[in-house]
Amino acid sequence: MTPVSDIYWHISGYAIFWILFAIAFGLFAQRVYFLFRLLRLGRREERSQNLGHRIKTMLVEVFPQWCNLKTVTRQDLAGIGHSLLFWGFGLFLISYIIFIGLGGGFGLSSVLAGSTFETAYSSILDIAGLFVCAAIVWAAIRRYIIRPERLEASFEAGIILLLVITLMVLHFCIEGFGYAAYNISASYPPIGAAFASFLISTDISESTLVAVYKGLWWLHYAIILGFLVYIPRSKHLHILASPFNVLFKSLAPKGALNLIDPEKAETIGASKIQDFTWKQLLDLYACAVCGRCHANCPATLSGKPLNPREVILNLKDHLLEVGPQLLKGETPSANPGTAMIEDVLTEEVIWNCTTCYACQEVCPVGIEHTVKLIDMRRNLVEHGRVSPSVAKALESVRLLGNPWEQPQSARLDWAEGRKVNLIQDREEVDVLYWVGCAGAYDPRSRDISLAVVSLLERAGVNYALLGTEERCCGDPARRMGEEGLFQMLARSNIEVLKKYSFNRILTHCPHCYNMLKNEYPQLGAQFEVVHHSQFLLELIHSGKIKLQERQELRLTFHDPCYLGRYNDIYDPPRQVLQAISKATMIEMRLNKTKAMCCGAGGGQIWIQSEKGRRIEDMRFEQIQEVDAQVVATACPYCTIMLDAVAQIKEPTGKIKVMDIAELVVRALAQ
Numbered sequence: 001m002t003p004v005s006d007i008y009w010h011i012s013g014y015a016i017f018w019i020l021f022a023i024a025f026g027l028f029a030q031r032v033y034f035l036f037r038l039l040r041l042g043r044r045e046e047r048s049q050n051l052g053h054r055i056k057t058m059l060v061e062v063f064p065q066w067c068n069l070k071t072v073t074r075q076d077l078a079g080i081g082h083s084l085l086f087w088g089f090g091l092f093l094i095s096y097i098i099f100i101g102l103g104g105g106f107g108l109s110s111v112l113a114g115s116t117f118e119t120a121y122s123s124i125l126d127i128a129g130l131f132v133c134a135a136i137v138w139a140a141i142r143r144y145i146i147r148p149e150r151l152e153a154s155f156e157a158g159i160i161l162l163l164v165i166t167l168m169v170l171h172f173c174i175e176g177f178g179y180a181a182y183n184i185s186a187s188y189p190p191i192g193a194a195f196a197s198f199l200i201s202t203d204i205s206e207s208t209l210v211a212v213y214k215g216l217w218w219l220h221y222a223i224i225l226g227f228l229v230y231i232p233r234s235k236h237l238h239i240l241a242s243p244f245n246v247l248f249k250s251l252a253p254k255g256a257l258n259l260i261d262p263e264k265a266e267t268i269g270a271s272k273i274q275d276f277t278w279k280q281l282l283d284l285y286a287c288a289v290c291g292r293c294h295a296n297c298p299a300t301l302s303g304k305p306l307n308p309r310e311v312i313l314n315l316k317d318h319l320l321e322v323g324p325q326l327l328k329g330e331t332p333s334a335n336p337g338t339a340m341i342e343d344v345l346t347e348e349v350i351w352n353c354t355t356c357y358a359c360q361e362v363c364p365v366g367i368e369h370t371v372k373l374i375d376m377r378r379n380l381v382e383h384g385r386v387s388p389s390v391a392k393a394l395e396s397v398r399l400l401g402n403p404w405e406q407p408q409s410a411r412l413d414w415a416e417g418r419k420v421n422l423i424q425d426r427e428e429v430d431v432l433y434w435v436g437c438a439g440a441y442d443p444r445s446r447d448i449s450l451a452v453v454s455l456l457e458r459a460g461v462n463y464a465l466l467g468t469e470e471r472c473c474g475d476p477a478r479r480m481g482e483e484g485l486f487q488m489l490a491r492s493n494i495e496v497l498k499k500y501s502f503n504r505i506l507t508h509c510p511h512c513y514n515m516l517k518n519e520y521p522q523l524g525a526q527f528e529v530v531h532h533s534q535f536l537l538e539l540i541h542s543g544k545i546k547l548q549e550r551q552e553l554r555l556t557f558h559d560p561c562y563l564g565r566y567n568d569i570y571d572p573p574r575q576v577l578q579a580i581s582k583a584t585m586i587e588m589r590l591n592k593t594k595a596m597c598c599g600a601g602g603g604q605i606w607i608q609s610e611k612g613r614r615i616e617d618m619r620f621e622q623i624q625e626v627d628a629q630v631v632a633t634a635c636p637y638c639t640i641m642l643d644a645v646a647q648i649k650e651p652t653g654k655i656k657v658m659d660i661a662e663l664v665v666r667a668l669a670q
């Protein structure tokens with residue numbers, strides 16, 4: 001018998017049930033509508049294409065909790081606890097709809113009571129309840145006793161843990177008191193039935209059992225309704241928002257930035273919260289405050305002011321603060337202390353990002369941090385609010401076609417004294433070798449270009465270079481927020497590339513690789529692009545490059561962000577190294593998806609923050625932790641950064657920093 005069918009103070013239990021429900025649901029709907037209106041303050045953005053694929057992705061990531069489980073490591077098992085909580089509490093949510101909603105509210109409890117379905121589902125809930133309790137206790141111990149740096153021991157987090165465990169305890173008590181009150185003797189559900197047997201064996205009177213049962217039932221119902229009201233008003237809004245955030249996440253290549261038309265756009269980038277798109281605002285609701293992003297952010301770890309979690313939370317607070325005024329048509333930016341750039345996020349924070357993608361790679365709910373930071377950079381650049389070093393690098397790209405402040409005429413100087421094939425002299429080539437600015441101008445990176453050319457020649461590849469027709473691919477300009485300059489460079493490069501006939505573009509720079517492969521298609525140019533780690537592996541496997549017998553060389557590999565996280569190329573460089581050395585490759589503590597950035601990306605090679613430690617120093621210390629003779633990498637930026645540290649920290653040359661191409665050259669058979 002459901003307590004709803006009783007009369008309380010001459011009022012029908014059904015009336016009380018529905019009035020409470022209407023109040024709670026009204027408050028829930030009011031808040032959700034307000035949040036929805038705030039989203040509509042954002043700019044338009046098309047995120048509904050490929051809906052079938054999106055739904056499938058969401059179902060795969062959210063319900064089996066792949067979004068959380070993918071981040072589980074031996075050191076951090078929190079994803080397992082969250083998954084148990086999600087599945088267990090999910091079963092309880094369904095039970096609230098069936099047993100409270102349909103059973104209590106619609107008077108169907110007599111149909112459900114004693115049915116096999118009720119017994120089976122309640123038994124499953126008993127087990128799920130135990131798992132949920134265990135997960136809650138584990139979460140509380142981690143958050144309030146162990147206190148890992150990434151988790152906040154906040155009051156709000158405590159409330160939710162307390163509410164959920166209270167609901168679990170109430171579930172067991174309602175079963176026990178309910179069965180005992182009506183003298184139902186059963187073996188299932190196991191915990192409820194066992195508790196009921198215990199209560200029956202005591203001297204508690206039937207009327208007391210009935211009264212306690214009804215009291216607990218209504219308390220249970222009130223807490224569930226309280227939950228409904230509380231969730232959209234709390235940090236746990238992510239429970240509602242994150243499935244939609246995963247549903248609408250970008251389908252573009254990882255980290256690809258939005259293409260804007262600098263001539264036509266009303267605003268360049270974002271200086272106000274309403275300059276973000278609705279999806280960028282939805283990101284703010286979806287944050288679970290798990291801290292995984294900042295625990296993996298090289299800027300945060302090195303003590304710089306940027307903290308990607310705080311970026312998201314500060315923007316969310318700002319949206320909630322200024323949103324009501326914006327909805328009324330007022331301009332909050334006129335009020336002191338409400339400027340998004342400076343009061344909410346400082347320029348320093350915005351420029352600290354190396355665009356390494358570590359935050360996005362681990363974020364379980366698909367939040368896009370870097371796009372927001374770069375949108376703010378775009379606005380700063382548009383208004384000339386850049387440091388002298390950023391201005392100098394951008395000026396060099398604009399005037400000279402490279403950020404190294406070298407003339408375009410010197411682009412081929414690295415090959416001086418050596419015969420190289422130029423595409424202008426050829427009708428058709430198989431491979432167009434894109435050297436990149438670092439490979440053309442930076443003294444350390446020139447060695448990599450020479451190594452690649454030696455290998456192409458040794459393997460008899462029909463290759464050629466663009467020579468002085470090649471210009472910066474646009475990666476530094478785009479990542480530093482100079483979208484117009486990026487588009488100018490990209491269009492000019494595309495025009496040049498389309499003049500010639502080749503099958504593939506080969507590049508040893510992951511930044512160039514990413515631009516040519518993933519971001520030039522935004523401008524209508526589709527090229528087949530191959531990174532030299534993949535290409536060298538092909539040449540080794542095909543026998544076009546013959547290596548001497550494998551040496552005993554202790555190697556470790558530093559994953560470049562734009563090769564690994566951006567393009568999921570983790571194995572080819574390692575396989576190249578395995579072809580060279582018979583010693584087991586040594587992995588660093590932070591490798592592959594978790595590899596720490598070298599500190600150069602996103603224009604940082606030219607910016608260099610004065611706050612905190614240097615990221616490249618921290619990465620080099622991780623290299624020193626492993627007993628390697630050589631740290632291999634596959635990116636000129638990484639080579640420049642790490643080699644500079646090695647010169648200082650290992651002047652005896654105990655640890656060498658080398659590109660994989662240089663290592664392959666050293667290992668060539670005579």
Ligand code: SF4
Binds near residue numbers: 296298
């Ligand atoms: S992209 Fe890298 S540096 Fe930038 S916020 Fe994310 S983790 Fe930090």
Ligand code: SF4
Binds near residue numbers: 290294359
């Ligand atoms: S942004 Fe993502 S990774 Fe960072 S705290 Fe929020 S949910 Fe966690």
